[in-house]
Amino acid sequence: MGYAQLVIGPAGSGKSTYCSGLYQHCETLCRTIHIVNLDPAAENFDYPVAMDIRELISLDDVMEELGLGPNGGLIYCMEHLEENLDDWLTEELDNYLDDDYIVFDCPGQIELFSHVPVLKNFVEHLKRKNFNVCVVYLLDSQVHKCYHCVYCHALSTVPLCRQKFYVMSVYQFMTDVTKFISGCMASLSAMFQLELPHVNILSKMDLVTNRRDVEKYLNPEPQTLLAELNQHMAPQFEKLNKSLIELVDQFSMVSFLPLDLRKNSSIQYILSQIDNCIQYGEDADIKVKDFDPEDD
Numbered sequence: 001m002g003y004a005q006l007v008i009g010p011a012g013s014g015k016s017t018y019c020s021g022l023y024q025h026c027e028t029l030c031r032t033i034h035i036v037n038l039d040p041a042a043e044n045f046d047y048p049v050a051m052d053i054r055e056l057i058s059l060d061d062v063m064e065e066l067g068l069g070p071n072g073g074l075i076y077c078m079e080h081l082e083e084n085l086d087d088w089l090t091e092e093l094d095n096y097l098d099d100d101y102i103v104f105d106c107p108g109q110i111e112l113f114s115h116v117p118v119l120k121n122f123v124e125h126l127k128r129k130n131f132n133v134c135v136v137y138l139l140d141s142q143v144h145k146c147y148h149c150v151y152c153h154a155l156s157t158v159p160l161c162r163q164k165f166y167v168m169s170v171y172q173f174m175t176d177v178t179k180f181i182s183g184c185m186a187s188l189s190a191m192f193q194l195e196l197p198h199v200n201i202l203s204k205m206d207l208v209t210n211r212r213d214v215e216k217y218l219n220p221e222p223q224t225l226l227a228e229l230n231q232h233m234a235p236q237f238e239k240l241n242k243s244l245i246e247l248v249d250q251f252s253m254v255s256f257l258p259l260d261l262r263k264n265s266s267i268q269y270i271l272s273q274i275d276n277c278i279q280y281g282e283d284a285d286i287k288v289k290d291f292d293p294e295d296d
Contacts (some may be wrong), residue, residue, distance in 0.1 A: 002102065003278050004101075004278070007136045008113045009139060020045075032100070035048070059074055082121050090129070098130070113189075119194060178233070181225075181248070188247075188254060199257065229245065
C-alpha cells in the first residue's frame with residue numbers, strides 16, 4: 001500500500017514552500033518522501049522533483065501552439081494528464097515501491113478542486129493503485145499581492161500572460177471573519193468534490209506580525225463570528241450569515257492547523273496529523289532486536 005498527500009490551495013498560499021519544508025524535515029529524520037510536480041507552469045523548485053508533469057505537457061507549449069491564456073492552458077494541461085493516467089502516470093508510479101510516500105504539489109487554480117473533475121479522477125486512479133490519500137489544503141494567513149490580467153483575466157501571484165496588462169490587487173485571507181468564512185467554504189467545496197480526508201493548514205504563520213489576528217480563528221467562538229459577520233455585511237444577509245456560521249460550527253468539518261516552517265515541532269505536528277489520516281506506518285512490521293540475556 002502506498003501513501004500520498006495531495007497539496008492544494010489558492011495561488012500563492014505556499015504549497016511549494018510547504019513541500020520544500022516537508023522534504024527538508026523528513027530528510028533530517030532519515031525518512032524518505034518523493035515530491036511530484038503537477039503544475040505545468042512551474043519553473044523553479046527547492047526540492048528534488050521525483051516526477052514532473054512538464055515531461056508530459058507544459059503550459060508554455062500549450063499557450064504557444066493553441067493560443068490559450070494561462071487559465072485555459074492550465075485546464076487543458078490537466079485534462080491531458082487525465083487522459084494519460086493509465087499511460088504516463090501508471091508508468092511513473094511503477095518506479096516506486098508499494099509503501100513509498102508521495103507528495104503531489106498541485107497548481108493553484110481553484111476550479112481544479114472545486115468543480116472541474118480532473119483531480120477527482122486523479123485521486124480515483126491513485127486509489128485503484130492502492131494508495132491511501134489525504135488532501136492538504138493550504139490557506140494563506142498573510143497578506144500577498146496578486147496580478148489580474150485585463151486581457152485573459154488570469155489571476156496569479158506572478159505575471160504570467162504575455163500581453164502584460166495587469167491590475168495588481170492585495171489579498172489577505174485570514175485577518176477578518178468574512179475571509180475566514182470564505183476560506184471555510186472553499187475548503188468544504190474541495191472536501192465534497194474530492195471525498196478524501198482533509199487537513200487544513202494556515203500557512204506562512206512565520207510571517208504574521210500579530211498572531212492574535214489569526215489565532216482567534218483556530219478555535220472560533222460561533223456567536224462572536226456571527227456578530228462580526230453581521231457588522232461587515234448588509235442586514236439582508238443576516239439569515240445567510242447565521243446558516244454559514246452554523247454550518248461551520250455544528251458539523252465541525254473545517255478546522256485549521258497553523259504552520260510555522262521555522263519550527264520543526266510545527267512541521268512534525270502537521271505531518272503526524274496527515275500520517276494518522278492515511279494510516280501511515282500502521283501496517284509496518286515490528287522489529288525486535290535480539291540480545292543475549294545478562295548473566296546472573
